[in-house]
Amino acid sequence: MPDTGNLFVYHRLRRQYYLDSVALMRLSQQLTAAEDVSDAALMMATPANIEIMQNAGLLEANVDASPSDLVMAVAATTSDAADNALKLAETLLDAPSSSRAGKASGEQPVRSIRQAVALSPDANFALISVPGEFAAAEAGKAIRNGMNVMVFSDNVSVDEELALKQEARELGCLVMGPDCGTAIIAGVPLAFANRVNRGSVGVVGASGTGIQEVTCLLDRAGVGISHAIGVGGRDLSAQIGGISTLQALDLLDADDATESLVLISKPPAAQVRDLVLQRVAASKKPAVVCFIGDDGSAADAVGQIQMVSTLEAAANAVTRSYKGSLDASTSAAVDTSGEPTPGATASNSQRRFIRGLYCGGTLCAEAQVILGAHAGLLSNASIPGVEQLDTAADTINRGADLPAAHCLLDLGADEFTRGKPHPMIEPAIRDAAIEQSMSDDTTAVVLLDCVLGYGSHIDPAASIIRVLEKFPRPDGKAVPHIVASVTGTENDPQDFAAQVAALLEYGVQVCESNAAAVRRAQILAGLG
Amino acid sequence: MSLNDNKNGKTDPIARSGAAPLKPAASLLNVAPHIVNVGVPGFAEELASQGVSVVQLDWRPPAGGARLAKILSIVGT
Amino acid sequence: MTSEIPSSVTTPKTDDIAAQVTAANKLAVERMLAAEPVLVDVVNAQEAIPELAEGRKILHAGPPIDWSRMCGPMRGAIAGIAVFEGWAGSLADAENMAAAGEFEFHPNHHFNAVGPMTGMTTRSQPLMVVENRKFGNRAFCAINEGLGKVMRFGGNDESVLKRLAWLRDVAGPLMQQALRGSDGVDVKNVIARGLTMGDEMHQRNVACSGLLLRELSPHLARVSKDADQLAELLAFMGGNDQFFLNVGMATGKSIMDPVRDIPMSTIVTAMSRNGTDFGIRVSSLGDRWFTAAVEMPQGLYFPGFTEKDANPDMGDSTIVETIGLGGFAMGASPAVAGFVGAGAASDAGNYTRSMLDICFSENPEWSIPGLDYQGVPTGIDIRRVVDAGVAPVINTGIAHREPGIGQVGAGIVRAPMDCFTDALEAFALQLGI
Structure with a gap:
């Protein structure tokens, strides 16, 4: 009988349970390390092992065990400690053995989200860009593994989106998307996002280029971003009901790093609009809401909310609240000199129309808001009040002239990108459209965007310039004016200053925002 | 802070920590994302180049195509 | 006990099908x-499987198959076993009888049995019995014949039949007496140790065969009345690195049979091939x-052999993969990775890790030291x-396509994906999806 002194010596058996001795020794060490445990051993109950444990003072004389049983024995200074150690032993035995013994090296391809989480227990965020028909399934796996998700993929059905977001909400996860192109989380730009300075403005956006334009304009004005949370273009629809937007607002409201809120979206469904505005108004943090084209006149009392109708106005409203006023000279690289002559082209030619050729869908929408008052505006991605142009893709593919009207085209829309990369990834797919509009003698101004940042083409200006090289310098007479804005920051992977300089060199009038570019185009087309 | 507040468990951080584990969204903005990239490898490359922790999945569509994918969405994995 | 219990088809009561399937699979594992x-x-x-006493029943590996679709080695084995059983006077007679429909062919799996490669099981062969003491069911497998020219690779000449007779008349009875005089051999324990000694239990059974010999030797010595016979049997067992394979297979069958017919479970309960078809069974699909x-x-x-000589994959031995061994435990057996041409020894673990992704869980008792004590992947989930x-x-042995030549290599084969997509379609149909 071993002298147990003041120790509490307990044991348990696990019948018909085999582990090899090396694995058992590792477990024994873990038990011995526990508080108030003086010794512990897990061994197969062979006669030799029983004797060893008895000699170590870990077992009473008689143990009813067979060699295929596992015996767990501990000696501890308190009864509780001995009990707890045995419980720990059971827990460790029941744990998956890989977690019991550390993770594998993971040198092979990882084939599933489950496996990725097993190999990298820190993984907490899934970025999903698989084909749309499979995207919801992958996102579902991610949330069930306790991850937040950004779904870049489009072509996910509304039903799938709703089911996914409802399940995520129950699980306490956020689903950004589907069709979410842009986010910045804790300083990390995801998918199509710009390298902006960190600050205290929290952005929620249902639109990728909308988030990019606003965050870049703020960055240029010296105002930083805490987080920018994309929610996907359909989140504020009646079917989805703003599930992710409301979650994102909750998160930013509770986030210490966020001091003010910006919400960017196309005009939402009416009942969703009310719900979201109520949530924004409930926050103590000042907020700017940009439902593009909706100036808030129809809104109920919305407290501290500033309603604006363009991306630029949203950025300006935030900047004013931080800086007290707007500093007009923040963007040295952009040409703001030389006020254009109003109607410079209108008097002497048939050049009357603005042809906006956009990579960014929300930038195209913003342009429609600003130009909207002018009759005869057409768009393939029309906002309310603008006439829909369904034939644009067909027209351009045939090499034919656009209708004799102001046309603002979203070249990232489905009808242009079927089987092709998005023009932000491969701006060259816009080349033909630019060339055609420049050759069309009814075009007064070609209006372009140039979107920089992660995910985007590394030199989007180059493709514009490739077309311009075929024409004389734009003068509004022989060749239409070219007006562009560059959405980006000095810290983006592309060289912002070089992009602007390259465009200026070829006679492009580069404005500091998309809205400014549209206004300049208006003046140049004699619409001032 | 009064003792009553503590008893209600509303403001006592220790009482809170004994509750259910943090929901994933609650920590979204507080910790740098550790990302699993499912799809376009370029996204993972850009994240890795910024020093962000990212695992690229070797994803492929389920065997049997969309019909089987639909079944899997119901029966789970 | 018969394996032919009709499956109970149930329809889900709630919308949460995925949760029910997961719960059913949890039960299965x-x-x-x-x-x-x-x-x-x-x-x-015929004592183990009373049905074998009647008629000329030949149990074979794999899913059901007719004589007309059988591969060369399978036909060779059938001819040989028919001569062995005294049903035919010659191999040629046996083939004629087979073609004339004078033998009944059934899968081993339909009679709680398994057999490697051709998997011949007939009335007078001695079968090893593995009892699953937790559930009370038994599974059977013939004694491994050794390497070279053997019936499981379609061998059927005089030497093959002579060895079968010796197994029947000498080895079988001695092993029977030895086992009946013991408490039995705890196979789970042997496999656990074998994994730490470099076996994966399909193409490498060196350690487990040795451990089994060590367990059986004293009992064999105690019951043997003839030192020469004993020496012959010990030499036979000790000289066959794959002796344990058949024990492992019966073990696999004994583990998987209680997992059958769990409503809503998508766990694979058998994988098997007959040299022509690969077949799987799934718990809830009867x-x-x-x-x-x-x-x-x-x-x-x-x-001296090339892939031109190879027969397509064959045997019930994939039951060991079904319980997480063989290719699934490749990480335990870098030596096998080299033997079967699976690449560098250091790559062996990748096979095991990749199988974790298609399994429901892992087996904490069967762990692999070289993979940081990763448990073998357990419970193949068709989802x-x-x-x-x-x-x-x-992991598989490769048989010569002509009967009677034997093993010509070893390699890796994948279960055909169509088996799994078809099974999942059937599962969905059963649920009305």
């Missing part, structure tokens, strides 16, 4: 892990086999196979 397989006996086949054309193993060939697009990996 719990049954696998709770199994207590013990090698308890060697008995004559007795149905989901089959597809069997694939050719990719592997290494013994000197995950289809979702990952990754088919189970199988």
Whole structure:
């Protein structure tokens, strides 16, 4: 009988349970390390092992065990400690053995989200860009593994989106998307996002280029971003009901790093609009809401909310609240000199129309808001009040002239990108459209965007310039004016200053925002 | 802070920590994302180049195509 | 006990099908892990399987198949076993009788049995008995014949039949007496130790064969009345690195049979091939086999042979992969990775890790030291196979396509994905999806 002194010596058996001795020794060490445990051993109950444990003072004389049983024995200074150690032993035995013994090296391809989480227990965020028909399934796996998700993929059905977001909400996860192109989380730009300075403005956006334009304009004005949370273009629809937007607002409201809120979206469904505005108004943090084209006149009392109708106005409203006023000279690289002559082209030619050729869908929408008052505006991605142009893709593919009207085209829309990369990834797919509009003698101004940042083409200006090289310098007479804005920051992977300089060199009038570019185009087309 | 507040468990951080584990969204903005990239490898490359922790999945569509994918969405994995 | 219990078809009561499937699979894997397989006996086949006493029944490996579709080695084995059983006077007679429909062919799996390669099981062969003491069921497998010219590779000449007779008349009875005089051999324990000694239990059974010999030797010595016979049997067992394979297979069958017919479970309960078709069975899908054309193993060939000589994959031995061994435990056996042409020894673990992705769980008792004590992947879930697009990996011997020549190499083969997509479709149909 071993002298147990003041120790509490307990044991348990696990019948018909085999582990090899090396694995058992590792477990024994873990038990011995526990508080108030003086010794512990897990061994197969062979006669030799029983004797060893008895000699170590870990077992009473008689143990009813067979060699295929596992015996767990501990000696501890308190009864509780001995009990707890045995419980720990059971827990460790029941744990998956890989977690019991550390993770594998993971040198092979990882084939599933489950496996990725097993190999990298820190993984907490899934970025999903698989084909749309499979995207919801992958996102579902991610949330069930306790991850937040950004779904870049489009072509996910509304039903799938709703089911996914409802399940995520129950699980306490956020689903950004589907069709979410842009986010910045804790300083990390995801998918199509710009390298902006960190600050205290929290952005929620249902639109990728909308988030990019606003965050870049703020960055240029010296105002930083805490987080920018994309929610996907359909989140504020009646079917989805703003599930992710409301979650994102909750998160930013509770986030210490966020001091003010910006919400960017196309005009939402009416009942969703009310719900979201109520949530924004409930926050103590000042907020700017940009439902593009909706100036808030129809809104109920919305407290501290500033309603604006363009991306630029949203950025300006935030900047004013931080800086007290707007500093007009923040963007040295952009040409703001030389006020254009109003109607410079209108008097002497048939050049009357603005042809906006956009990579960014929300930038195209913003342009429609600003130009909207002018009759005869057409768009393939029309906002309310603008006439829909369904034939644009067909027209351009045939090499034919656009209708004799102001046309603002979203070249990232489905009808242009079927089987092709998005023009932000491969701006060259816009080349033909630019060339055609420049050759069309009814075009007064070609209006372009140039979107920089992660995910985007590394030199989007180059493709514009490739077309311009075929024409004389734009003068509004022989060749239409070219007006562009560059959405980006000095810290983006592309060289912002070089992009602007390259465009200026070829006679492009580069404005500091998309809205400014549209206004300049208006003046140049004699619409001032 | 009064003792009553503590008893209600509303403001006592220790009482809170004994509750259910943090929901994933609650920590979204507080910790740098550790990302699993499912799809376009370029996204993972850009994240890795910024020093962000990212695992690229070797994803492929389920065997049997969309019909089987639909079944899997119901029966789970 | 018969395996031919009709499956109970149930329809889900709630909308949460995924949760029900997961719960059913959890139960399935719990049954696998709770199994207590013990090698308890060697008995004559018609005692083990009374149906074999009537008619000329030949049990074979794999899903059901007619004579007309059987591959060369399978036909060779059938001819040989028919002569062995005294049903035919010559191999040629036997083939004529087979073609004339004078033999009944059934899968081993339909009679709680398994057999390697051709998997011949007939009335007078001695069968090893593994009893799953947790659930009370028994599974049977013939005694491994050794390497070279053997019936499991379609061999059927005089030497092959002579060895079968010796197994029947000498080895079987001695092993029977030895086992009956012991408490049986705890196979789970032997496999656990074998994994730490470099076996994966399909193409490498060196350690387990040695451990089994060590367990059986004292009992054999105690019951033997003839030192020469004893020496012959010990030499036979000790000289056959694959002796344990058949024990492992019966163990696999004894573990998987209690997992059958769990409503809503998508766990694979058997994988098997007959040299023409590969078949799987799934717990909630009853007795149905989901089959597809069997694939050719990719592997290494013994000197003098090439892939032109190879027969497509064959045998019930994939039951060991079904319980997480063989290709699934490749990480335990870097030596096998080299033998079967699976790449560098250091790559062996990748096979095991990739199988984790298609399995429901892992087995904490069967762990692999070289993979940081990773448990072998356990419970093949057809949902995950289809979702990952990754088919189970199988370590296999390669038989010569002509009967009677034997093993010509070893390699790796994948279970055909169609078996799993078809099974998942059937599962969905059963649920009304």
